[in-house]
Structure formats: structure tokens, C-alpha cells
Amino acid sequence: MIWNKEIECASREQMREIQSKRLVEMVKRVYDTVPFYHNKLKEKGIEPRDIKGIEQLKDLPFTLKTDLRDNYPFGLFTVPQSEIVRIHASSGTTGKPTVVGYTKKDIDMWSEVVARSLTMAGVTKNDIIQVAYGYGLFTGGLGLHYGAEKVGASVIPISGGNTAKQIQLMRDFGSTVIACTPSYAAFLGESIAKENIDPSEIKLRVGVFGAEPWTEELRTEVQKLLRIKAYDIYGLSEVIGPGVSMECDCQCGSHINEDHFIPEIIDPITLEVLPYGELGELVFTPVSKEAMPLIRYRTRDLTRLHADTCACGRTLVRMEKCLGRSDDMLIIRGVNVFPSQVESVLLEMEEASPHYQLVVSREHNLDTLEIKVELNEKYWSDEIKVLEGLKKLISHKIANVLGLTATIRLVEPRSIQRSEGKAVRVIDNRKLK
Ligand code: DLL
DSSP: OOSOHHHHTOOHHHHHHHHHHHHHHHHHHHHHHOHHHHHHHHHTTOOGGGOOSGGGGGGSOOBOHHHHHHTTTTTTOSSOGGGEEEEEEEOOSSSSOEEEEEEHHHHHHHHHHHHHHHHHTTOOTTOEEEEOSOOSSSHHHHHHHHHHHHHTOEEEOOOSOOHHHHHHHHHHHTOOEEEEOHHHHHHHHHHHHHTTOOGGGOOOOEEEEESSOOOHHHHHHHHHHHTSEEEEEEEETTTTEEEEEEEOTTOSSEEEOTTTEEEEEEOTTTOOBOOTTOOEEEEEEEOSOSSOOOSSEEEEEEEOEEOSOOTTSOOSOEEOOOOEETTTOEEETTEEEOHHHHHHHHHTSTTEEEEEEEEEEEETTEEEEEEEEEEOGGGOOSOHHHHHHHHHHHHHHHHHHHSSOOEEEEEOTTOSOOOSSSOOOEEEGGGGO
């Protein structure tokens, strides 16, 4: 089923026409109402009347996360506060949170894109969806909630955490869809397995997982644990929240709701726009948001775009699974390391659980990488020889993939702290010094 066929299956020309019209209108609006953009466009010598369509997107200035912080809290809003019906914020690692606002129309648009997304995963009004993303300033809970209601599904707004309750309601209410971070899904799966619950009591069939990078290997693991089909949902609060893009049943990339969020891939160094198929930083221009549209917002997420028509019939541009964020990329002794590479290696091995952590330190001016690997119950052994052998094997595999030697520390099942939301995969002690 397709939620909005006219848009999701539009020809490239039709889509460009919609995007052009919205872009022209939006640039004029922010020029007239947001001093930050007024000045930024003036600096570049751009008058709104110069912008005739999507071809000129590449000439417009970028917006950075720091720009949102500098205009904290409401400086980028285009409408008076009386028109704002919702405020969300994401807490950064440092300083002030990034604030976003929504008008009534923005909430409707957001519900529409999440409804499209859930429909891509085959969710219908006959489903019971357990929304286990956090409700609150984080966009995950309420974002999924409104979209699921729009689809007509029965929503259980349980929010994140309280695993025993999650499992109880899942059994009692017969939830068919679970929406949460993939790392929490892995934890839920393990907890169900531990309780020896009769699998027929769990009716889940679909997982809607996102808010953090995750690998194909983790997908396989979670699908096995929860006996579901797991779909990737992507989004960020600055652009709207969840529902910027979502995988369809073909699972060959996530379809971007590009009538609202125009995607580009840029080279993060030269800032040039790259052609489809090339790896680079994802940039979004949310053109139809009333309260807080942005021009060319740099997400820091690294991926590729593809524009060929998908077997599902949708023509919406697809983005590959995010490799990670450029600011999550660790540079260890000059080698670039993404946590997702470590995840891929570990989860190919039966012995490793989906819970791991990278600990980076600096000793005598030399970076060190320790990888804490939590073993699955079955493989946790008291025999030093067995554990040593396993350590060697993991170390060898990691060296092959990363081109870097890491110290492997095998840790007991359930000893790495679980997260109810985004998992903490990296502890970088170098930053503390
Ligand atoms: O994480 C919105 C969201 C909620 C998406 C629920 C999906 C499901 P923020 O907290 O602003 O918003 O974080 C946005 O999280 O720039 C990515 O780095 C990362 N991210 C989000 N979804 C994915 C995904 C929400 N599917 C940041 N794969 C983004 C990889 C993701 N990374």
C-alpha cells in the first residue's frame, strides 16, 4: 500500500516542480522574517527574486547546528510565538539544546510523513503499535505517535524504558509493531528470551527502528531475537523528527519524503554537491515547514543517494543506511574508525552480543582503542584458554577491517549498561584532557 501515491510515485519532473515552487516561496519567507537568513543571504549578494527554482539550491548558504544554537531559543522562527503549537529540543553534548518549533500545519505535515513511513513498512489500521521511543523533548515518541494515529493504528504510548512493562503489555495487548531504537530492541529481545516466554504469546511482526546508526548485522540479530521484520526509519529534529525517510518492503535504502525535505550530498571538505551514488554528507532543505524552515542544513550524517525507481513503485530518492556521523568518526592513530564497522565485525560472530563499547584513550601521546565485547550467555566461559582464543580471533578480525590493533576486553553477559534510547557506543577519554 502507498499512503500518498501522487507524491510518492511522482515523476522526477513533477517532483522538481513541487520542490522549486516551495523553495522559491520559502527563501522569500525567511528573508522577510528571520534576521539571520536576511543577513546571510545579503552577505552572499542573493535577493529572493534571484532564486527561480531548485537549480539554484547549490548557490544558497548552508545552515549549521551552531547557527541554531547562536539563535537560541526562538531566533529562527518565522512566525510569532502565538502560532507555535509544539516545541521540541535535542540536547547536545555541550551547551544549550537545539530548539525546534512547529505550527499546527507543521504537525499535520509531520503526521503525514510518518504515516507514509509506517505505510512503507506495511503498518495499517489493523496494527497495534507500541511506541517505545522516549516521549518528551525528543521527537521520537510524539513523532511516531501522531503518524501512527493518522494511519489509524492503535497506539500504545508507553515511551522508553521499563522493560518488564514493555513485555507485559506486548503480551497482554498483542502489539504487532514495536517502534524504538535498534539497541533497545536488542535488549528487549534478550529480555524476552531470558524470561522463557512462549513465542506464540508475542504477536510482533514489524519493528520501526532508528534514531541511531545500526548495521545490517544488527538487523539480522534483532529480527531473529524478536521474530519480526525490522525497518529503518531516519530523521532529525532540526528537519522535523522521525519520518524524514523510511525503508519500504524492498529495503534497498530509505525513501526520502523529498517533497518536504530536499536532499543533497556534499563533499564535507570542498562543500561541492556530489552526484547520486557518491558518499558524502547529507544536507536537507526542509522547504514546507512553516515555523522553522532551514536552508541547506548540514546533518553531518554520511551516506549516498540513489534516484532510480524502486521495485515498490515509489520514485522518492533513496538514501543508504547511514555509515555514521562525521562527528562520530574516531581518528585513532590517524586511522578513521566508525563504531558501525566494529558492530559489523562483532555481530558476524555468534559469540558476541549486540552490546559493545569503544573506549579511546591516550597514553604517552599515543591513542589506544579498547573494545569491550559483551559475550552471549552461551559462550561465557570460566576457562581462560577459551576466552583467550576468542580474544585473539576478534582482535584479528578487527585488525583486518580497521587496519588498526585494538585491545579486546571480553565482558560478562549483561554487564554493559543498556540504554532505553540512543546507545552510548563510544567513550572517548581523550576529550577529557
Ligand atoms: O533521532 C529523530 C528520530 C527519532 C529518528 C526516532 C528516527 C526514529 P535527533 O535526536 O535530532 O532526532 O537525532 C538525529 O540521529 O542526524 C542521525 O545522526 C541519527 N539518526 C537518526 N535516525 C537514524 C537512522 C532523531 N535511522 C540524528 N540511522 C541524525 C542512523 C540515525 N542514524
